[in-house]
Amino acid sequence: MSGAEFVPLSLTPLLIGIFAAIACALPGNFLVLRRQALIGDAISHVVLPGIVVAFLTTGVIATAPMMLGAAGAAVVAVILIEAIRRLGRIEPGAAMGVVFTAMFAAGVLLLEQSDTSGVHLDVEHALFGNLESLIWLDATGWSSLFDPAALAGLPPELPRIALALLGVALFIGFFWRPLKISTFDEGFAATQGIATGALGIALVIVSAVAAVAAFDAVGSIIVIAMFICPPAAARMMTNRLERQIGWSIFFATIAAILGYVLAGYGPLWLGFGNSVSAAGMIATVAGLILAVAAVFGPCRARIGAPQGG
Amino acid sequence: MLLDALTLQLGYNATLVAVGATLLGISAGVTGTFLFLRKRALVSDAISHATLPGVGLAFIVMVLLGGDGRSLPGLMLGSALSAWVGLLAVQWLTERTRLAEDAAIGSVLSVFFGFGIVLLTVIQNMSSGRQAGLEGFLLGSTAGMLFSEAAIIAAGGALSLALVLLLRRPMTMVAFDPGFSASAGIDLRRIDLAMMGLVLAVTVVGLKIVGLILIVALLIIPPVTARFWTNRTDGVVALSGLIGGVSGYVGAAISASAPALPTGPIIVLVAFALFALSLLGSPQRGVLAAWTRHRAFQRRVHLRQGLLALASGQPIYEKLTLRLLQRADLVRPDGVATEAGQARAEKALLDETRWDVLRRSASLEGTAAFYDGLTRIEDVVTPDQLDEIDAAIAAGAEASS
The missing domain is CATH 1.10.3470.10 (ABC transporter involved in vitamin B12 uptake, BtuC)
Structure with missing residues (x-):
């Protein structure tokens, strides 16, 4: 395929997909190890009411209020889960289930009640995203990458998700040692003077930021899949956290590229006319990677894992 | 509709x-x-x-x-x-x-x-x-x-x-x-x-x-x-x-x-x-019920500590304690105990002294676990044991005088 076709139509969705996948997979490593994997699931459900409320209060589809609304809803959900868990003495899983389903239901109800027919805001869009539509119309070929006029026409989702990825990476790099220690041995971390509670909340907030930024571009399926599948697959490959993170980035990238290509061109190869959902395909490929790792990964078993892996 | x-x-x-x-x-x-x-x-x-x-x-x-x-x-x-x-x-x-x-x-x-x-x-x-x-x-x-x-x-x-x-x-x-x-x-x-x-x-x-x-x-x-x-x-x-x-x-x-x-x-x-x-609203595990229980407990502790302070003649500065005592007509607005207040204070002091003895007694060791500063001693010991404790208090008073 020539650059004239690839750059405007496929380069930006591909890059957005990769960045979103990595931005979610990075904090996902810690969430999986801390047994908080379902936080991603909860966050991606509660983002919907946040976005709807932001739309109803401002009346326009603008990015800044929606991101704020989504982040606010995520914070409200985390506080509610914690409050219900403590006040009602309910196990965390059930508390989470109560909060995110109720908030999602409220979001759907608000959406149905309000007049959103004139704007592009519906439940399906929130779930599936629309990766394929994030095209770069101003580009004419590879040379556009160096052309300021064409670069100005980049879809705004790309710099946004890149920024989120950078923020997530900086957070993890900066707090690497405390994060690692408190993930594996919270008690020891506390004796070393690490504020484990604050760090845990910070990790959830960073995950929420990554989820909201990715959600904006690619919908909530990828968010949940990428929080869990690449880190879980990476966990089967090694016993060292550094290598696990490396593997998870690798798996996330592979899933994003392969998923996008399969969704875009797979049906054509099979003789069908139209492409299928890229977000769904990326999640599917991530699941296949996890399945392969779970069957063949060198460190897949809970006991008897090879030494020094 | x-x-x-x-x-x-x-x-x-x-x-x-x-x-x-x-x-x-x-x-x-x-x-x-x-x-x-x-x-x-x-x-x-x-x-x-x-x-x-x-x-x-x-x-x-x-x-x-x-x-x-x-x-x-x-x-x-x-x-x-x-x-x-x-x-x-x-x-x-x-x-x-x-x-x-x-x-x-x-x-x-x-x-x-x-x-x-x-x-x-x-x-x-x-x-x-x-x-x-x-x-x-x-x-x-x-x-x-x-x-x-x-x-x-x-x-x-x-x-x-x-x-x-x-x-x-x-x-x-x-x-x-x-x-x-x-x-x-x-x-x-x-x-x-x-x-x-x-x-x-x-x-x-x-x-x-x-x-x-x-x-x-x-x-x-x-x-x-x-x-x-x-x-x-x-x-x-x-x-x-x-x-x-x-x-x-x-x-x-x-x-x-x-x-x-x-x-x-x-x-x-x-x-x-x-x-x-x-x-x-649940009566057992609900937030309101827990809060009410907490407030009731808090009031009992304040009242008890206030009565003990009255009994030993110490002034009370804590506002909530003062308010609770006044509302129960145990002290006058100027902080002096009423008659009822004095009686309750003496009772509280006696209770506390008895608990003191009980906690030191080897034979009542198991009962001492009930002490929380609020439980009435009559509720956890038999009248016979109470007499024993009072005898010990009297003996202690004689020994020290």
Whole structure:
């Protein structure tokens, strides 16, 4: 395929997909190890009411209020889960289930009640995203990458998700040692003077930021899949956290590229006319990677894992 | 309008939906109780999301066979099969790999759901060209429900309810003490699978009414709500079924009473409202009750400390203590004890002295554990023991003088 076709139509969705996948997979490593994997699931459900409320209060589809609304809803959900868990003495899983389903239901109800027919805001869009539509119309070929006029026409989702990825990476790099220690041995971390509670909340907030930024571009399926599948697959490959993170980035990238290509061109190869959902395909490929790792990964078993892996 | 809906006066379809939603709510509430007691509430999330690829595949197969892709029994069968595969995947990942259950749940639900979305887009592109309307299964769609569909939902709900009641003994045992039930000859794996099978049945039955994203709420919220009101398993099961049924019925009625009120979300929100009421108002475990108990305890401590201070002639500066003493007419506004106050203060001091002796006595060591600064000593020792203590106090007073 020539650059004239690839750059405007496929380069930006591909890059957005990769960045979103990595931005979610990075904090996902810690969430999986801390047994908080379902936080991603909860966050991606509660983002919907946040976005709807932001739309109803401002009346326009603008990015800044929606991101704020989504982040606010995520914070409200985390506080509610914690409050219900403590006040009602309910196990965390059930508390989470109560909060995110109720908030999602409220979001759907608000959406149905309000007049959103004139704007592009519906439940399906929130779930599936629309990766394929994030095209770069101003580009004419590879040379556009160096052309300021064409670069100005980049879809705004790309710099946004890149920024989120950078923020997530900086957070993890900066707090690497405390994060690692408190993930594996919270008690020891506390004796070393690490504020484990604050760090845990910070990790959830960073995950929420990554989820909201990715959600904006690619919908909530990828968010949940990428929080869990690449880190879980990476966990089967090694016993060292550094290598696990490396593997998870690798798996996330592979899933994003392969998923996008399969969704875009797979049906054509099979003789069908139209492409299928890229977000769904990326999640599917991530699941296949996890399945392969779970069957063949060198460190897949809970006991008897090879030494020094 | 709402009253009409609640009394089933809004016509045939609304009545069908209301009856179906009530039965669904009851069986979901009863089934969900065991899931909640086993602390595996979120497994149902994986199961419900895993139904989507089955719905899509069943549609494709039925169209390819030349039938109508939208036939509900076929779609329900397909969704049950793929949810079963998803459930087995969760079990396998948890048992055979190092992944914890939450990671297994999350990966299965996202991957199956993603694959389901791929299949939905495939269906949209299929040459049959007809609007499949399968998106309705995401959030439920009750408009234009057929009698046959309602009958299937009612039969499925009743069947799963009967199975739950049949299996409730072993499921309760497994939930509370897996080790003991295994030693009593119960096959843990089989009971767990049966429980999950029931959850799966409820999910599949509920697809049409509340949709696969929100059916989890009907399995989780009623048992959590019921748990606030009773400590007995049978009570939680019955109450949870009742709460589920009421949510289904009232939710369906509200949704039928006005346009743009989708059934599934309304049912979930009604259940959540019941949950919020219970969280606040339950007499044993509720927030209000806990707060009242806390305030009562605080008052008793302040009153006691105030009385002790009066007895030893110390001035009281603490505002709450002063206010409490004044309100009980134990001190005058200038801080001097009234007659009643003096009597109570002396009694408190005597009580405290007696406790002092009791805690030093070797023979009453066990009783000393009851000391918390509030319990009256008469409540924990016999009159004979009390006489002994008083004798010891008198002897101590003589020795020191």
